[in-house]
Amino acid sequence: MSRLLDVENLRVIFHTYRGTIKALNGIRLWLNEEERLGIVGETGCGKSVSALSVMRLIEAPGEIIDGQILFEGNDILKLSEEDMDRHIRGKRMSMIFQEPISALNPVFKVGFQIAETIAHCNDISIGDAYKLVPESLEMVGLDWKRSIDLYPHELSGGMAQRVMIAMALAIKPKLLIADEPTSALDVTIQAQILQLLDELVKIGKNAVILITHDLGVASEFCDRITVMYAGNVIEISNSEEIFDEPLHPYTKGLISSIPIIGASRELTGIPGSVPDLVSPPSGCRFHPRCDFCFDRCRTEPPTLSEISPGHFVACHLYSDGVKEG
Amino acid sequence: MEAIVTIENLRKYFDIKKSIFSKPRKVKAINDISLNIPRGSIFSVVGESGSGKSTLGRLILKLIEPTSGKICFEGEDITDLGSKDLIKYRREMQIVQQDPYNSLHPRKLIKDIVGEGLKIHYKLPSDEIYVRIKGILERVGLREEHMFRYPHEFSGGQRQRIAMARALVLRPKFLVLDEPTSALDVSVQARTLALLKELKESLELTYLFITHNLAVVDYIATHVTVMYLGKIMELGSKDEIFSNPKHPYTMSLLEAIPSVGRGKRIRKIPRGEIPSPLDPPKGCLFHTRCLQAMDICSKEEPDEIEISKGHLCRCHLYS
Ligand SMILES: Nc1ncnc2c1ncn2[C@@H]1O[C@H](COP(=O)(O)OP(=O)(O)O)[C@@H](O)[C@H]1O
Ligand SMILES: Nc1ncnc2c1ncn2[C@@H]1O[C@H](COP(=O)(O)OP(=O)(O)O)[C@@H](O)[C@H]1O
Ligand code: SF4
Ligand code: SF4
Ligand SMILES: [Mg+2]
Ligand SMILES: [Mg+2]
Numbered sequence: 004m005s006r007l008l009d010v011e012n013l014r015v016i017f018h019t020y021r022g023t024i025k026a027l028n029g030i031r032l033w034l035n036e037e038e039r040l041g042i043v044g045e046t047g048c049g050k051s052v053s054a055l056s057v058m059r060l061i062e063a064p065g066e067i068i069d070g071q072i073l074f075e076g077n078d079i080l081k082l083s084e085e086d087m088d089r090h091i092r093g094k095r096m097s098m099i100f101q102e103p104i105s106a107l108n109p110v111f112k113v114g115f116q117i118a119e120t121i122a123h124c125n126d127i128s129i130g131d132a133y134k135l136v137p138e139s140l141e142m143v144g145l146d147w148k149r150s151i152d153l154y155p156h157e158l159s160g161g162m163a164q165r166v167m168i169a170m171a172l173a174i175k176p177k178l179l180i181a182d183e184p185t186s187a188l189d190v191t192i193q194a195q196i197l198q199l200l201d202e203l204v205k206i207g208k209n210a211v212i213l214i215t216h217d218l219g220v221a222s223e224f225c226d227r228i229t230v231m232y233a234g235n236v237i238e239i240s241n242s243e244e245i246f247d248e249p250l251h252p253y254t255k256g257l258i259s260s261i262p263i264i265g266a267s268r269e270l271t272g273i274p275g276s277v278p279d280l281v282s283p284p285s286g287c288r289f290h291p292r293c294d295f296c297f298d299r300c301r302t303e304p305p306t307l308s309e310i311s312p313g314h315f316v317a318c319h320l321y322s323d324g325v326k327e328g
Numbered sequence: 329m330e331a332i333v334t335i336e337n338l339r340k341y342f343d344i345k346k347s348i349f350s351k352p353r354k355v356k357a358i359n360d361i362s363l364n365i366p367r368g369s370i371f372s373v374v375g376e377s378g379s380g381k382s383t384l385g386r387l388i389l390k391l392i393e394p395t396s397g398k399i400c401f402e403g404e405d406i407t408d409l410g411s412k413d414l415i416k417y418r419r420e421m422q423i424v425q426q427d428p429y430n431s432l433h434p435r436k437l438i439k440d441i442v443g444e445g446l447k448i449h450y451k452l453p454s455d456e457i458y459v460r461i462k463g464i465l466e467r468v469g470l471r472e473e474h475m476f477r478y479p480h481e482f483s484g485g486q487r488q489r490i491a492m493a494r495a496l497v498l499r500p501k502f503l504v505l506d507e508p509t510s511a512l513d514v515s516v517q518a519r520t521l522a523l524l525k526e527l528k529e530s531l532e533l534t535y536l537f538i539t540h541n542l543a544v545v546d547y548i549a550t551h552v553t554v555m556y557l558g559k560i561m562e563l564g565s566k567d568e569i570f571s572n573p574k575h576p577y578t579m580s581l582l583e584a585i586p587s588v589g590r591g592k593r594i595r596k597i598p599r600g601e602i603p604s605p606l607d608p609p610k611g612c613l614f615h616t617r618c619l620q621a622m623d624i625c626s627k628e629e630p631d632e633i634e635i636s637k638g639h640l641c642r643c644h645l646y647s
Contacts, residue, residue, distance in 0.1 A: 194584035219586030260518035272518030
């Protein structure tokens with residue numbers, strides 16, 4: 004299957020009064036057509052900034068200072084804003100967010116907003132696009148007669164996310180980015196939305212980047228998982244192996260923190276808290292919290308290397324290419 | 329087991345007005361709930377948002393007044409006590425809320441936040457207050473020097489520990505924990521839950537533990553109450569509810585949880601969304617979403633049925 008997205012050495016900073024936040028520290032990501040990649044990690048590790056970078060939506064005080072983002076073979080960091088808008092964003096890739104109600108325009112009815120999206124990406128009139136709206140709403144499980152004339156504030160969180168999905172998929176994107184799409188929803192609604200998304204992207208053959216802090220959600224939905232910590236990608240593996248054989252000490256800590264029904268085990272958690280990215284720790288950014296830390300970890304940042312086919316880790320414990328620890 | 333808190337036929341109705349001209353309508357946030365919370369238990373209340381969990385916690389602490397019903401603490405009826413008579417109970421029943429960002433006064437030092445209750449409830453010399461604050465901060469994993477800092481200098485997990493210290497410094501017997509870890513990252517949640525478990529044992533506490541996360545319940549609780557639209561759907565010991573769930577709503581909550589590292593799963597998810605509490609369904613409150621609904625379910629409300637000793641379930645399947 005051919006490569007859809009290839010992110011290399013992406014560096015993003017934010018200029019703030021406190022200093023420069025090194026939000027992304029040269030990350031690497033890739034995704035094939037029709038593949039589903041999960042990005043997981045705790046608050047502030049850079050998941051959303053990664054997604055926004057791929058959409059080229061990083062704005063001041065943020066700045067992409069290095070790296071390349073190849074999308075269908077073209078470096079989108081070199082495209083003009085106009086080309087980005089005309090050919091890529093909302094055409095070849097689209098995005099859904101955690102707070103669907105605030106992502107919708109509050110003063111327009113749902114039907115009109117969907118029609119506008121369809122019109123924009125197919126270069127047709129709003130009138131013609133409007134005729135396609137009922138089908139679009141039914142596709143995401145909404146009764147079109149009841150929902151087409153509603154305003155965003157009249158929707159429940161679950162309905163609003165369905166509308167967002169309708170809009171995001173109406174353009175038949177190659178890549179759908181979903182940033183915590185179910186984190187604000189109750190668990191039964193989360194399960195409904197994930198099931199819907201699963202069916203629709205299967206039919207639409209869309210590649211998906213699913214961003215979530217919930218490893219369970221990611222592992223069920225995705226083929227592959229990328230684990231981030233403090234602005235770095237620290238482990239990449241397929242969804243089963245990340246649980247059965249996690250390599251990075253952080254990934255191990257994360258997994259041993261998740262309460263699992265029936266597991267009856269103690270939860271160990273990870274000592275300390277995430278570092279301030281204005282002055283991140285030297286060497287391995289995880290070293291102040293790592294039980295396995297040794298001298299080299301304090302000075303030299305580990306790089307991502309492939310330990311077994313498709314399983315990558317950035318940790319000095321594995322730097323001679325062997326699995327241990 | 330002896331009950332530390334008993335509630336009988338408790339109701340709390342809120343009046344909701346859509347606009348100043350419309351006639352108020354009632355939300356039955358708590359609709360005829362009776363239960364006993366055994367001393368020493370971690371009594372969890374689960375359910376989706378809007379099911380009435382927080383209202384229940386606030387009623388027991390008498391932070392809001394019930395519409396009707398009875399609340400007893402250690403055998404004493406506290407339902408009608410005024411604020412003066414409640415002072416003694418305020419010390420013994422404390423609360424930790426979900427949001428670690430808004431629940432601490434931003435311009436007060438930690439020592440004043442944690443010590444506030446001590447000053448209100450006890451006439452203690454200031455060096456004694458200092459020692460108690462220091463002691464309780466250490467108990468929750470913070471340090472003496474933290475006393476002289478402000479809330480914004482702490483992470484979310486540390487703020488929850490400060491909120492715990494503020495509650496525990498009064499040496500309460502009963503703690504309402506309202507989604508205490510829902511805003512925390514999972515690695516911080518893990519340590520917070522472990523700490524709560526340990527504190528419960530060493531300080532001989534009883535918890536009312538409110539959460540929407542059944543995996544957290546499985547880890548920490550001894551008892552489970554499943555609520556839906558202001559009513560108890562199912563109640564029992566944790567082991568019984570997890571090994572032998574009976575109510576279709578409980579089963580769908582269990583079903584909906586993502587399976588960690590077990591690959592994709594076909595699941596039976598309830599249809600639709602939680603109905604508006606202003607217009608709750610007739611008959612069984614859950615019938616609009618229940619995959620096992622029968623004719624009777626939309627017509628008659630099921631009673632609470634005792635499945636086995638201590639295991640209650642409100643569903644026509646078992647009547
Ligand atoms: N607009 C912004 N201004 C300043 N800092 C930002 C901004 N957006 C993100 N950051 C910082 O970048 C880092 C990564 O953030 P983000 O990608 O949002 O994390 P998450 O993994 O929770 O999605 C954080 O340290 C955050 O504080
Ligand atoms: N102060 C209030 N005024 C009006 N309605 C309220 C108030 N507090 C709660 N409610 C309503 O009562 C119901 C139960 O709310 P709550 O106890 O917060 O549920 P939960 O904690 O389970 O999410 C909801 O429908 C909510 O809108
Ligand atoms: S590089 Fe060193 S500090 Fe970092 S995770 Fe590996 S062992 Fe721990
Ligand atoms: S009473 Fe009927 S509708 Fe209600 S939970 Fe039982 S089977 Fe479902
Ligand atoms: Mg984010
Ligand atoms: Mg609540």
